[in-house]
Each structure stands twice: as structure tokens, then as C-alpha cells.
Amino acid sequence: MRIRTLLLTLWFALLALPAVAAPVRIKDLVDVQGVRENALFGYGLVVGLANTGDSTQVTFTAQSISGMLGRMGIRVNPTDVRVRNTSAVMVTAELPSFSRPGTRIDVSVSSMGDARSLAGGVLLITPLTGSDGVVYAVAQGPVQAGGYDVMVAGSRLQKNIPTSGTVPGGATVERTVSPDLEKVPLVLGLRRPDFTTALHIAEAVNKSLNEEAAKANDPALVQIKIPESWKGRVVALLAQLEALEVDPDQRARIVVSERTGTVVAGQAVRIRPVAVAHGGLSISVRQTPWASQPGPFSQGKTVSGKIATLDAQEGAKPAVALPATTSVEDLVKAFNLLGVSARDLVAVLQAMKAAGAIDADLEVM
Numbered sequence: 506m507r508i509r510t511l512l513l514t515l516w517f518a519l520l521a522l523p524a525v526a527a528p529v530r531i532k533d534l535v536d537v538q539g540v541r542e543n544a545l546f547g548y549g550l551v552v553g554l555a556n557t558g559d560s561t562q563v564t565f566t567a568q569s570i571s572g573m574l575g576r577m578g579i580r581v582n583p584t585d586v587r588v589r590n591t592s593a594v595m596v597t598a599e600l601p602s603f604s605r606p607g608t609r610i611d612v613s614v615s616s617m618g619d620a621r622s623l624a625g626g627v628l629l630i631t632p633l634t635g636s637d638g639v640v641y642a643v644a645q646g647p648v649q650a651g652g653y654d655v656m657v658a659g660s661r662l663q664k665n666i667p668t669s670g671t672v673p674g675g676a677t678v679e680r681t682v683s684p685d686l687e688k689v690p691l692v693l694g695l696r697r698p699d700f701t702t703a704l705h706i707a708e709a710v711n712k713s714l715n716e717e718a719a720k721a722n723d724p725a726l727v728q729i730k731i732p733e734s735w736k737g738r739v740v741a742l743l744a745q746l747e748a749l750e751v752d753p754d755q756r757a758r759i760v761v762s763e764r765t766g767t768v769v770a771g772q773a774v775r776i777r778p779v780a781v782a783h784g785g786l787s788i789s790v791r792q793t794p795w796a797s798q799p800g801p802f803s804q805g806k807t808v809s810g811k812i813a814t815l816d817a818q819e820g821a822k823p824a825v826a827l828p829a830t831t832s833v834e835d836l837v838k839a840f841n842l843l844g845v846s847a848r849d850l851v852a853v854l855q856a857m858k859a860a861g862a863i864d865a866d867l868e869v870m
Contacts, residue, residue, distance in 0.1 A: 702753045757865035
């Protein structure tokens, strides 16, 4: 209990420190519009499984095998396919911007049927398409599963999820995705939209370029008009701008996890006048065994059971009034008087937020 109190005190003491804005690179705050990864997906077959593939009840696997063999000149009726070493899978990958043909990217493989494991399997050639239906990469290679599933003589042993895996460098890019940065104005999208941060970014860009080239259109977007002196050198321009440092701002936020009792708060959190009382309720259940013996020569049977006894005790805790000028240090002392643990602090913060005593966004995970 003492260690928990010390950790709680240290946490609030850190919040009591004066807020010092640390400069952050623009590179870590924004994304350039159009420069992003593109999702790819495809349907394929994993072969070579040790009797851990899809069963005959998965009809689309048998149809896929029949269709694949048909393209190779072997005619097989799907109803005649009786194999357990093949699994139908969905293959996904992320295609980075400016990837050139021949670049290798990782792919993820996930079973679609009732296969028990993909360990030891090999993914057959699988076209990967984008949302526009165009093939951008082709995947093939051995699958590395993150677990195993072994069944012997009715006993089964499983670790992690063996029905999904990866093929490192298993896809080859066939078509490039290269947005033309010269034809459109540069647009910087803030990862955390904020009016103040967007304005600081625009001011830093204009100061670096010595002209009014950047404009914050909204809290999530900064548009930059490419100066004439930088025409044809957009990459160099972005390299210069993304290294600029600004002082970002953000809303006061408290993030709590009811499952683990974890509380994380920012420096801008403020407390309004409020009275807090926190009491602990302890309920104990005791079971006492009992037995009833029959009388002599009564032909009766011994009957046994348990009697449950409930006991409830509520700890008396004082109410603490927190004035408007309360510092975080005083708040720590008040919570220590209340005997608030890290997990109880979640409930206290939720109640204070509902009472309007906390000027911050409370996010419960």
C-alpha cells in the first residue's frame, strides 16, 4: 500500500511541474497529403500443411484447388478433392508510396476456413490488388506462423494463433504509386488536429521561406504554395520544412484504464472547487459446513451442507474540500487522506469529471 501511495504521489508531483513546451519537428506532427501507404489484398492458397489445412466441408477451398489445377491442364471435379494439406487464405499488405517495381514488401496471411495451423505452409502466387481493382504486387513464399497446434491421440496443444502468419518480403511490387508533388499545392495534414498547432506550423513555414506561402485552412490542414524558387525541387523543400521545430499545443486530457487502474494525465489538467468523499465497502462471505445425523434404527441418511454468512463493512473516510486554487500537490495530499488507490482513482476522476470539477477530456479505455 505504501509503494502504491508513493507511485501515486510521484505521478501527481510530475503534473505539478510547470508546463514547458518542448519544440517538436513538423515531421513528427503532420503527414503530407498523398504520401501514404496503400492497402492491398488478395485471395490465395497455402499448401504443404501437415494435415492441418481446411476440411472437405470448406467448399471454396476445393473449388480453388480445382480451378488452379484446371489452369494447369488438369481437370478435377471439386467434389473429388479430398486433401487436408491446403488452406484458403486472405493475403494483405501495405504498399508504401513511391515504391518502385521490384521492391519487396511483407505480407500477412490469414486462414479463411477451418484450418488448424498454417505452420510449414507455402503461399502460392497471389495477385494483390488495391481498392481500384488494379494489381500492384504479387505475393509468394513460405509462411511463418506465430504459433502451433498439435493434436495426437485426442490430446491437443495450441500456442498463440497459428491460423495467421507472415511472409517476410513475400511480395514483389509490380506497379508504382508515385503522387506528383509538383502539380498540386503541398498539403500537410495534422495527426492531432489543433488550431494553435496548425497556426504555429504555418508561421514557422512562412518564416523559413521568407514569404506568405503557408496558410492554416483549418485545425487539421496547412496548405503550402510552392514558391517559384523551389519549383522542381519539392523534395528539397519538404526536407527543409519537416526539420523545422514548433511548439505544439493540445487539449487537456486524462486517459484512464478501468481494467488495470492506469491513469495518465497531461500537464494542462486543472481542478475546480469540489468536495470529495471516498468510502470503501468490504463484503465478506463465509461458508460454515453442517451435518445432520439420523436417529438410531431410523433407516435415515446423513445429510450435509453449508451455511453462507454475509458480512458487510463500510470504511468511514473523511470528506475533503478542494478549493479553486488547489495545486496538484494539495490534491495528492487529499487523495492520500481519502486512502485512494490507483484503481479507486479512476472512479474518483470519473465522478469529478461528471461534477464539472475537472477541466480536461476524460477518456476511459
